[in-house]
């Protein structure tokens with residue numbers, strides 16, 4: 001048997017046509033001489049109605065034996081019926097039970113009351129059968145497709161850089177050490193050094209969508225130990241150019257999700273609003289003023305605390321940039337401002353109180369870079385392979401990293417990042 005249609009492809013106008021559908025038994029209801037089976041596939045559900053006198057004894061008893069989540073194939077006839085869901089039902093002609101499901105189920109995909117997140121993640125393959133959960137991943141996929149489209153259209157080349165690495169990029173903590181034969185190595189925190197080195201090659205504009213690993217100690221709703229980062233780097237460009245690209249990438253993703261994932265937005269039951277094409281831009285100074293005005297104490301030079309982010313997020317609507325950060329709290333590769341080296345050409349893109357991206361213009365000057373590495377208390381010897389790329393013709397460049405999981409949280413309006421990752425990795429969870 002070959003599947004001819006997904007549930008959503010069948011229309012009442014196909015009345016009388018024969019179809020083959022495949023999927024899971026979502027629910028089954030026997031009312032004496034008639035059985036109703038709801039079959040679920042990726043695109044939705046179909047009602048199969050089996051009246052005993054029409055389908056015959058043999059098929060009727062075969063259908064009667066079905067249980068929740070059995071995998072079945074049904075050959076049947078489309079019957080237009082205004083009273084049925086979607087305006088049609090299927091009269092079964094033949095049924096094949098492809099595989100049965102053990103019962104009781106550890107988690108019922110048809111269950112209306114949601115289970116605890118932990119139970120759901122423990123049984124993620126079953127949890128993922130639920131349309132609301134699938135909707136998140138369809139939107140995530142749409143977002144990734146959109147991001148790729150925008151970046152290809154803007155002249156970016158997709159690259160892959162190593163994830164087994166020799167040095168840190170985002171500060172010494174948060175690294176996962178691994179044993180690499182007789183040497184120590186780490187799981188990559190960010191493709192930062194590699195995407196910068198690629199700027200010395202003439203590839204000019206590159207992007208990568210790949211995992212980043214962070215040994216975050218704490219469990220929060222916004223942090224994972226393995227996340228997916230959308231990274232770009234562009235040569236002959238400054239922080240403003242990188243922000244313009246980020247705006248396009250994020251705005252287009254909103255538009256594409258809005259236009260192509262209406263069904264999933266409805267399934268999630270969320271109010272989906274398009275952002276403006278240009279996002280507000282406030283400086284770090286303005287941001288801390290907002291926090292201070294709201295009673296959150298934060299002095300110049302401090303990184304934004306969770307409380308400060310919340311206070312600023314209350315004031316600023318939707319998406320906005322924070323620019324002109326103190327150099328001290330940004331990574332060593334960040335270009336200081338020419339006029340005031342205490343601040344640097346870094347930016348964060350926020351959605352309310354959630355940071356979804358950070359980026360900057362980078363230091364492309366060898367001496368300044370070495371000096372900055374030392375300033376951060378790091379040893380330049382550990383960065384030789386990276387520093388070499390700055391000696392033989394490195395153009396000015398800028399870039400950013402956009403958290404794919406956090407961006408999905410924003411697009412699907414989820415409060416917990418784990419909802420937006422198929423198999424999340426946190427301090428407690430290494431399986432499934």
Ligand code: AMO
Nearest residue numbers: 190192214223224227356357358359399400401403
């Ligand atoms: P940063 O460390 O800010 O910047 O990371 C960039 C973006 O990646 C996401 N992110 C995470 N998401 C979930 N869990 C985590 N533990 C986690 N860590 C980071 C966030 C964040 O905004 N090299 C720079 C980027 C650059 O300048 O190009 C960097 O890694 O959405």
